Amino acid sequence: MARAWTLTSRPVGLPAADNFALVEMSSAPLADGEVRVRNAWLSVDPYMRGRMNDVKSYVPPFALGEPLTGGAVGIVEESRAEGFAPGDRVLHMLGWRDEAVGSAKEFTKLPATGAPDQMFLGILGMPGVTAYFGLLAVAEAKAGDTVFVSAAAGAVGSAVVQIAKLKGMTVIGSAGGAEKCALVRDLGADAVIDYKAEGPLMKKLKAAAPDGIHVYFDNVGGEHLDAALAMARDNARFAICGMIDSYNSLEPLQLRYAMRMIAARVTLKGFIVTDHFDRLGEFHAEMGAWAAAGKLKAPETVHDGLEATPDAFRALFTGGNTGKMLVRL
Amino acid sequence: MARAWTLTSRPVGLPAADNFALVEMSSAPLADGEVRVRNAWLSVDPYMRGRMNDVKSYVPPFALGEPLTGGAVGIVEESRAEGFAPGDRVLHMLGWRDEAVGSAKEFTKLPATGAPDQMFLGILGMPGVTAYFGLLAVAEAKAGDTVFVSAAAGAVGSAVVQIAKLKGMTVIGSAGGAEKCALVRDLGADAVIDYKAEGPLMKKLKAAAPDGIHVYFDNVGGEHLDAALAMARDNARFAICGMIDSYNSLEPLQLRYAMRMIAARVTLKGFIVTDHFDRLGEFHAEMGAWAAAGKLKAPETVHDGLEATPDAFRALFTGGNTGKMLVRL
Numbered sequence: 006m007a008r009a010w011t012l013t014s015r016p017v018g019l020p021a022a023d024n025f026a027l028v029e030m031s032s033a034p035l036a037d038g039e040v041r042v043r044n045a046w047l048s049v050d051p052y053m054r055g056r057m058n059d060v061k062s063y064v065p066p067f068a069l070g071e072p073l074t075g076g077a078v079g080i081v082e083e084s085r086a087e088g089f090a091p092g093d094r095v096l097h098m099l100g101w102r103d104e105a106v107g108s109a110k111e112f113t114k115l116p117a118t119g120a121p122d123q124m125f126l127g128i129l130g131m132p133g134v135t136a137y138f139g140l141l142a143v144a145e146a147k148a149g150d151t152v153f154v155s156a157a158a159g160a161v162g163s164a165v166v167q168i169a170k171l172k173g174m175t176v177i178g179s180a181g182g183a184e185k186c187a188l189v190r191d192l193g194a195d196a197v198i199d200y201k202a203e204g205p206l207m208k209k210l211k212a213a214a215p216d217g218i219h220v221y222f223d224n225v226g227g228e229h230l231d232a233a234l235a236m237a238r239d240n241a242r243f244a245i246c247g248m249i250d251s252y253n254s255l256e257p258l259q260l261r262y263a264m265r266m267i268a269a270r271v272t273l274k275g276f277i278v279t280d281h282f283d284r285l286g287e288f289h290a291e292m293g294a295w296a297a298a299g300k301l302k303a304p305e306t307v308h309d310g311l312e313a314t315p316d317a318f319r320a321l322f323t324g325g326n327t328g329k330m331l332v333r334l
Numbered sequence: 335m336a337r338a339w340t341l342t343s344r345p346v347g348l349p350a351a352d353n354f355a356l357v358e359m360s361s362a363p364l365a366d367g368e369v370r371v372r373n374a375w376l377s378v379d380p381y382m383r384g385r386m387n388d389v390k391s392y393v394p395p396f397a398l399g400e401p402l403t404g405g406a407v408g409i410v411e412e413s414r415a416e417g418f419a420p421g422d423r424v425l426h427m428l429g430w431r432d433e434a435v436g437s438a439k440e441f442t443k444l445p446a447t448g449a450p451d452q453m454f455l456g457i458l459g460m461p462g463v464t465a466y467f468g469l470l471a472v473a474e475a476k477a478g479d480t481v482f483v484s485a486a487a488g489a490v491g492s493a494v495v496q497i498a499k500l501k502g503m504t505v506i507g508s509a510g511g512a513e514k515c516a517l518v519r520d521l522g523a524d525a526v527i528d529y530k531a532e533g534p535l536m537k538k539l540k541a542a543a544p545d546g547i548h549v550y551f552d553n554v555g556g557e558h559l560d561a562a563l564a565m566a567r568d569n570a571r572f573a574i575c576g577m578i579d580s581y582n583s584l585e586p587l588q589l590r591y592a593m594r595m596i597a598a599r600v601t602l603k604g605f606i607v608t609d610h611f612d613r614l615g616e617f618h619a620e621m622g623a624w625a626a627a628g629k630l631k632a633p634e635t636v637h638d639g640l641e642a643t644p645d646a647f648r649a650l651f652t653g654g655n656t657g658k659m660l661v662r663l
Contacts (some may be wrong), residue, residue, distance in 0.1 A: 062597045158514050227590060242574040253592075263555065263587040264384075266574050266604035268391045275595035333502075 007032050009072035009102035010314055011046050016057050019253045019322055025315040026056070030072070030102070040112055041083040042095055042105040047311075047332040048076035048126040049318040050160070054252040061171065063277050075100035076131060078122045089114070092301055096125050103311050103334055120296055121303070127329035128164045128303045129292060131278055135246060136164035138281035139222060141172070143274050144244035146220045146233040148173030153210065153233055156224035157194065158185035160329040161246060163304055165222045166192045171295060174220075177213045179206070179229060181324045188304055188327055200229070207232040217241070226250045233260035237269040253322055304328025336361050338401035338431035339643050347388055348582045353386070354644040359401070361433070369441055370412040371424055371434040376640075376661040377405035377455040378647040379489070383581040390655045392606050404429035405460060407444065407451045410555055418443075425454050432640050432663055449625055450632070456658035457632045458621060459494045460607060464575060465493035465605055466617050467610035468551060470501070472603050473573035475549040477502030482539065482562055485553035486523065487514035489658040490575060494551050495521045500624060503549075506542045508535070508558060517633055517656055529558070536561040545572070555579045555587055563591035566598040574604040582651055633657025 007030045052324045053075060056067045061100055067073055077100035081093040086109030089095070095112040099105035113126055127133065131141045139161075140146045152169045156162040157178025169176045170193035178189040179198040196213035200206050210218075210232045219241055221233035226248025233243060251258055265271060295301050306326040308317040314332050321330055336359045345353045362371055363634075380403055385396045394403055406429035410422040413439030418424070424441040428434035444454055456462065468490075469475050481498045484490040486507025498505045499522035507518040508527040515526045524541035531536050539561045548570055550562035555577025562572065580587055594600060624630050635655040637646040643661050650659055 055597075231586075247596065248593055257560075257588040257590040258592040259586040259588055261586040264577055264580060266602065267576065267606065268384075268604070268607060270604050270609065272604075273595065275597070275599050275601075277596065277599060280599065 006030070007102065007104035008311060010311075011070055011072055012057060012067050013069065015059055015069070016054075016137060016253070018255060020054070020057065020315070020319050022315060022319070027197045027312065028072075029096070030104070033106075033198060035083060035085045035106065038086050038108050040081055040086050040089045040095075040109055042079040042097065042112065043082050044077045044079035044100065044103055044105055044334050046078045046123040046126055047100040047314060047334065048131075049314065049321060049330050049332065050075065050131070051247055051249050051252060051321050051330045053318065054322070061118070064280075073101035074098050076126050077105065078125055079105060081112075086110075094122055096130070101314055116293075118293065118296065123305065123329070123331055123333075124296070124303045126331060127160055127305065128167075128301055129296060132160035133164045133292060134281065134285065134288050135161050135278040136168055136222075137292065138278070138284065139244040139246050139276060140165055140168055140220070142281060142284070143276045144220045144222060144242040146172070146174060146242070149175075150219035151175045151177070151214055151216070151238075152220040152222065153177045153179070153214065153236070154222040155179045155200075155229040156247075157192075157197070157250065158304070158327050159224060160326075162224055163188070163192055163328050165300070166194050166299055170194075171300060177210070177218070179210075179225075185324075185327050192302060193302075207235050210236050218242070222246060224249060226239055227247070230258070231260050231262050234260065234265040234269075234271065237271045239269050241269060241271045243271060245273055245274040251324065254258070256289065306330050308332050336431065337360070337640060339394050339640075340399055340401055341386060342398065344398070345383075345390055345582075347584060349383070349386065349644070349648050351644060351648070356641065357401075359431070359433070362435075364412060364414045366436065367415050367437050368435060369410055369415050369418045369424075369438055370624050371408040371426065371428075372411050373406045373408035373429065373432055373434055373663050375407045375452040375455055376429045376643060376663065377460075378650060378659050378661065379404065379460070379642065380516065380576055380581060380650050383646065383651070390606075395542065402430035403427050405455050406434065407454055408434060410441075413438075424450055425459070430643055445622075445656040447622065447625065450465065450481075452631045452658070452662075453625070453658055455660060456489055456585050456634065457630055458625060461489035461658060462493045462621060463610065463614065463617050464607040465490050465497055465551075466621065467574040467607065467613065468575050468605060469494050469497055469549070471610060471613070472605045473549045473551060475501070475503060475571070476479035478504075480504045480506070480545070480567075481546040481549040481551065482506045482508070482543065482547045482565075483551040483553070484508045484529075484558040485516045485576075486521075486526070487633070487656050488553060489655075491551070491553055492517070492521055492631070495523050496630055499523070500629060506539070506547070508539075508554075513658050514653075521631060521633075536564050539565050549573070551575060553578060554583055559587070560589050560591050563589065563594040563598075563600065566594055566600045568598050570598060570600045572600060572602040574602055578651065635659050637661050639663065
C-alpha cells in the first residue's frame with residue numbers, strides 16, 4: 006500500500022512532529038497517459054515552510070489533509086504514457102510519498118550524465134538553479150567581486166560558493182559550527198565565518214572583508230542581512246533568496262543598518278527561482294560541463310526511510326543539514 | 335557683523351536647541367576670484383541630520399565648532415570674480431549664515447524664469463531633482479503605475495506627487511493630519527492616507543490600493559516601508575530616498591513583511607540625488623517647461639530670521655513643515 010505524508014494542522018513557529026501524518030493511499034489503476042513511479046529520493050527544502058501557512062504567496066499553500074508535494078527522483082514502475090518505460094529515472098514534484106502517480110507531463114527523465122540521481126535535487130536541480138541565477142542574474146556578480154553568502158554550507162549556499170569561485174570571485178561564506186565551516190572552506194571559500202562562534206557577526210564580516218562586499222547572497226535574513234548592509238560597498242547588489250531566520254519567527258526582521266541602503270546605494274532584489282526557468286539551457290550547459298569535469302561537489306545529509314521525512318524537514322531550521330537535505334527511500 | 339550657526343555638540347536622537355550656537359564671523363576683505371553674498375533664503379533638509387553624526391557617509395560629517403552648510407539663495411553684494419556682479423541672484427551651499435563668502439565656483443546664478451527664488455531650494459532644486467530621478471530613474475515608474483509616496487506633503491514628496499500625476503500615474507500619498515492631507519489632494523493625488531488617523535497604516539493602504547502598488551517612493555522607512563512591502567505587486571520597485579522615521583531613532587528598523595521581498599520579487603534601491611547630476615539637463619528641460627506653464631505648485635513653510643534656523647531644522651522631524659521648509663532672512 007502506497008503511503009504519503011499529509012499536513013494535519015498548520016505550524017505556528019517551528020513545525021512540530023504532530024503537524025504531519027503518514028496516511029495510506031489507495032492504488033488506482035493507471036489512466037491513459039499516466040505513469041507510476043517508485044520514489045528513491047525525496048527533497049525537503051526551506052521554501053516548503055511558507056506553503057504550510059495559509060497565506061497566498063508565489064505558490065499556493067498546502068491543503069490540510071492532502072499529500073504534501075516536493076521535489077523527488079524515482080524509477081518508473083509502470084507506464085501508460087508514450088516516452089516512459091519501466092526503469093526510467095525521473096525527476097518530479099510528487100514527493101513526500103513512496104509512490105508517485107501522475108500524467109506524463111509531470112515527470113522529466115534524468116539525463117544520462119553519470120552524476121548520482123540525487124544531484125538533480127541539489128546542485129544540478131532547483132537549489133543549483135537558484136544559486137546560479139541568483140548570483141549571476143539577480144545580483145549581477147562578476148569576476149573580481151567580493152561575495153558574501155549566508156547558509157554557505159546549505160544546499161543553495163554550497164552551490165553559490167562553488168559557482169562564485171569558478172567565476173573568479175572572492176567568496177566569504179557564513180555557516181554555523183566547525184564542521185560546516187570546514188566544508189565551506191573545502192568548497193573553495195576564501196574566508197569562512199562561524200556565525201555561532203562568540204562575537205558579533207558584523208565584526209567577523211568586517212575582519213573577513215575589510216574593504217566591504219560587492220554582493221550579498223541572502224539565504225538567512227536577520228542579523229546576516231544587517232551585517233551585509235553594514236559592510237556594503239557603494240552600489241552593492243543583494244540577491245534576497247531566503248530568510249530562514251524568519252520562516253518560523255513571529256518577530257519582525259530588525260535592521261540596525263537599514264540606512265546604509267541609501268548611503269551606499271544598495272540594491273536589494275527578491276527573487277524566485279522559477280522566474281529564471283526560461284534560461285535553464287544556460288544553467289544546464291555551464292553546470293553540466295563543470296559537473297562532467299569533476300569541478301562540482303555535492304555535499305548532502307541523508308535521512309533514511311519515508312517515516313523520517315518530517316524530521317528531515319524540521320531539521321532544516323535547526324542547522325541539521327550540511328549540504329542538501331535528502332530522504333532516501 | 336556676519337553671523338553663522340555652528341554645531342556645538344552631536345545630537346543623540348532628536349536634535350536639541352543647545353546642540354547649536356550662533357557665532358559672529360570676522361568679515362575679511364575678498365580675495366581675487368571671490369564673491370560676497372547676502373543670503374535671502376536658507377534651506378533646512380532632513381539629510382543634514384545624518385551629517386550631524388560622527389559617521390562617514392556619502393557626505394562627510396559636519397565638524398564641531400565650524401559653520402554649518404546647506405542650500406541657500408542670496409544676492410551678490412560684492413564681487414572680485416568674473417561673471418558675478420552686485421545684484422546677481424545666486425544658489426549655493428553656504429547656508430546656515432547671513433553672509434556667504436567663497437570662490438566663484440561655489441555659486442550658480444539663478445536663471446531668469448520668473449519663478450520665485452526660493453523654488454530653487456525646493457521643487458526646482460535639490461528636492462525636485464531627488465523626486466524626479468528617484469521616481470523616473472531609480473523606481474522606473476511609468477504611466478499607468480500605481481505609486482505610493484510617503485511624506486507626500488514634504489519637499490520631496492510633494493514634488494513626487496506632482497511629477498507622477500503629470501506622467502500619467504495613479505498616486506497614493508501619505509501625510510500626517512488633515513491640513514497636510516488636503517494639500518496632497520490639492521497637488522493631484524488620487525488617494526490620500528492620513529497616517530496619524532486611527533487604524534493600521536497597512537489597512538489604509540490596502541483600502542487605497544486594493545490591487546497593490548507598482549512603485550513605492552520611500553521618504554520615511556519604518557511602518558510605511560513595511561506597509562508598502564505588504565501591498566507590493568509582483569516586481570514592484572521601491573526607491574529608498576530617506577528614512578526620516580529612523581534619523582533620530584536608536585531603535586532598529588522593524589519589518590514584519592520583509593519576506594514579501596521574495597514572494598513579490600520586490601527591488602529596493604537606495605539612492606543619492608548627486609548620483610543623477612549628470613542628467614540635470616533632462617530635469618531642467620522638463621520641470622522648467624512645467625513650471626513655465628504653471629503646472630507646478632511649490633508649497634512652503636517659512637520661518638523668519640537667521641535665529642530661527644535650528645528650530646526650523648528641528649521641526650522637520652516633528653511634522654512641522656508642509657511643503658519645503660525655508661528660513662527667510
